Amino acid sequence: MTRPPLLLVDAPSLYFRAYFGIPESAAKAPDGSPVNAVRGFLDMISTLIRNRRPDRLVCALDYDWRPAWRVELLPSYKAHRLVPAGDAEVVPDTLEPQVPLILEALAAVGIPAIGCDGYEADDVLGTLATTQPGPIEVASGDRDLFQLVDDAKPVRLLYCGRGVAKLEDCDGAAVRAKYGVPPEGYADFAALRGDPSDGLPGVTGVGEKTAARLIDRYGDLAGIVAAMDDPVAGFAPGLRGKLLAARDYLAVAPRVVRVARDAPLPPVDPTLPRGPVDPDGLLAFAEKWNVAGPCRRLVDALAERA
Template identity: 75%
Template sequence: MAQRPLLLIDAPSLYFRAYFGVPESSARAADGSPVNAVRGFLDMLATLVRTRRPDRMVCALDYDWRPQWRVALLPSYKTHRLAPEGDGEVVPDTLSPQVPVILDVLAAIGIATVGADGYEADDVLGTLATTEPAPVEVVSGDRDLFQLVDDARPVRLLYVGRGVAKLEDCDDAAVRTRYGVPADRYADFAALRGDPSDGLPGVPGVGEKTAARLVERYGSVSGILAALDEPGSGFAPGLRAKLDGARGYLAVAPTVVRVARDVPLAPIATALPAAPVDPERLLELAERWNLASPVRRLVDALANHP
């Protein structure tokens, strides 16, 4: 029998998707508070438990969505997502109050959550994917996490760009097919291409195909920069000028894109419970927030997964 996976959940990625995917008007508590993100998130977890049959699960959290060490290297990092007062991320007013409810429900069920000061959820996921016993399946809509795919361990990315119901189960071949580079070179590729959603400008004039070709030929951004200094290295004059002009950016961008694998984390109880660890608290939360149906679906999924 195949060994069952550890499911690593990119919680912010999923609850943002849930918030925008479930209308507020269809999911409210008795006092009128929206609970659409909570309802959608719990239903996503129930679907994942039913379809992926994990025996372990951890929900990773953003304790620092824009770590200073990344900003110090690249000041533009996520700048466009800063709130006008400059001290936090722009988050919809009706989403923020729902996050503590999600955490309360997860705690009552007994599903582990973990974050780390100074690190993003991506870094927590990267560390757990590297250090926890395999097989591992990472669930996220964040393209940066393609770099975690590792057929040897194995680690797969369940990419939810089109939703959990249409998730894409990605191994290294899938990453190569999508981007033209192996998973372990994705950070170099992304640094070259850029990513406006993270404030990564990329190299002006270098798109996905050129970025993939450069990574395929030179192996990494550092390899590309080294080749630029070699006479007769074969760069077309226009491309050479673009890369030369971006040397400062290229010196730091791969480090910014690369997911940390060594975040200091306390020991985590990853085992999925077959029944809620605090059923009275869970019942209280379900009644208070009008979550009886999604809570029941998740509890049933946990009870019935073999």
């Protein structure tokens, strides 16, 4: 009998989507504070538990959304998200105070939420997906996490680009059908294509189709770089020129895009409880912040697994 999956949740990815998906006017605490991200996030977790039926669950956090080691390699990395004249990320004023509330609710339920200094949530997910026993499902709207898909373990990506209710359950074949590369080639593919949302410029004039064709022909970025200096490699002159012009970028970009698999995470017990570990605390939280419905739905989703 196949064991139920370990569900790894990209918490920032989901609570940003919850915040922008529910109007503030539709979810307010008794004191008038918006709780749209709290409401939406808890309902997303409930939906995932109900539909995927995991026996283990961990939420990953961004302790460092723009790690210095990535910026040192590529200064443009997420630079467009910085607040003016500062090092902090631009976060909506009404979302920031909701994040501690989400963590408070998770703690009352008994769902661990962990991060690691110097690493992003992606790296937490990558490390857990590597070190924890499978099967594993990773819930995120971040395309970079397609590189974690591994049919052998297995690890699947529940891609939430259109929301949790319309997630795409992706294995290796789905990644190849979507992008034309296997999961292990996705980081190099993304480096070639670029990603404006992360400040990755890519190679000028190289889009998804060309990037996929290059990965398919040469195997990986190292093979492409080696072929750049081979006069019989068969590059069109224009493409060779574009790749040569981006040589310095291509030397560092894959290390920026690749998710860390060895972040020094704190110990974690991923076991998903059958009910809240602090029911009184969760009840008080629900009443204080006017989120009784989402909290009840989460408790019901836990109980349905019994």
